[in-house]
Amino acid sequence: MKQIWKEVCFAALMGLVVPAVLLSAAVHFTIPDPPEELPQLTTAPAQPQQEPVRIRVLTESSLVDEMDLEEYLVGVILAEMPASFEEEAQKAQAVVARTFTLRTGQGSKHPQAAVCMDSGCCQAYISPEKYLAAGGTEEGIEKMRSAVEATVGQVLTYGGELIEATYFSCSGGSTEDAVAVWGTDVPYLRAVDSPGEEGAAHYTDTLSFSAEAFASALGLDLTGPTKTWFGDVTYTAGGGVDTAVIGGVNFRGTELRKALGLRSTAFTVTAGEDAVTITTRGYGHRVGMSQYGADAMALAGSSYEQILAHYYQGAVLESRNN
Ligand SMILES: [Zn+2]
Structure with missing residues (x-):
């Protein structure tokens, strides 16, 4: 007081x-109850699965690794979200990381690769081997692999284009408008309430x-x-x-x-x-999905589709493989 x-x-x-x-x-x-009427996420019809997607990733030692996208995403979630988080939050994170990777790869951020492994630039990544060596468990890896597999090929789009799937650790109670941070208004990146994050380390x-x-x-x-x-x-x-x-x-x-x-x-x-x-x-730019907020929503019973619909309002969940 x-x-x-x-x-x-x-x-x-x-x-x-x-x-x-x-x-x-x-x-x-x-920890408040989830909103009674959660926004609904439109789900586009699934498209036939194609060959596994390969992507080029710029490593911490400035080398370029070509990896299977879905395998890469397991390492991203291991690095970006605690294994103790709820399964639905991890699935939401998998869709967001997949969308972020493919969208960034369409741009010219890294001419030689789709994304890099620097969390301050693109997304953090840790290989399962390094994760185990750092004290992580096989169970944690299996949880993340399940989250990636359960959402394989799923991405968020708006107007038929992959969205800017930004995310961060903790909002402190509300996310932020993209325009307030980057000066550009993005219709699906607007401030929304993000309750239940009080247990976050940097609330x-x-x-x-x-x-x-x-x-x-x-x-x-x-x-x-x-x-x-x-x-x-x-x-x-x-x-x-x-x-x-x-x-x-x-x-x-x-x-x-x-x-x-x-x-x-x-x-x-x-x-x-x-x-x-x-x-x-809060901790981070606070634009897009709050990881602690996603965990709080999952804990309160929301599905990953509902979590994504809350943080990226108006976005469409699509299944695609390119
Ligand atoms: Zn980068």
Whole structure:
């Protein structure tokens, strides 16, 4: 409660209105029921299965590996999602990773390969052998393989095209509009509620800066009490900071996230005596599917089709093999 009191005080001092969701997020630790009426995902008729799809993947050592797509996806899910997650969440992750891989491969991100193994660029990947060597279990591999096999060839499309199937770890309660993060509106990447993520490791995080370090990180030369540095704040549809005036300079939330190394753009600021404390909600860009949100939905009884329909509204689940 102390932290919340500070935030309220700071908001009052700054003349800001902190959305109720920001204040309530830290104190309600209930797992809500899934929405009563989940959006329905259109399912296109299955097409005949073709030959296994082969893809080229750029490895961590900058070599190009040619792999079977479905086998590659097992390694992606092993690296991207805990084996302890629910089966339906893992199936949703398999469809999303497959769509992401094929869509990225259509572009020119990596001229020599469809995707790379850098999670900051494309998707993480770990081979089953390395997964076992790192302490993973055969059971975990079998779970992920089952999720891939249960959804083999399935992808998400919109207007007949593969979607930009972005995903991330934890939303902190709401996902984000694509336009708020990348500046381009994408009809199926809009902010949606993502309840039940409170158990995620980075549901909230707190980062403290000395006043000097904070100003320096933003390239500002600021003096006087820290609470006088902060001006107007505007918020995105997903509850992130859209813009914030600091030291008279208007920053985008995405700029602040990068400059300060924040886990997300959804944050509140507490201006202390000679320090600035930032509390973030969620982890990642928060656009598309929340992995912890998908797990919460699966735990509450949603199928992978319902999970995908929730996070990519208007997308179509198709079975294709090219
Ligand atoms: Zn890449």
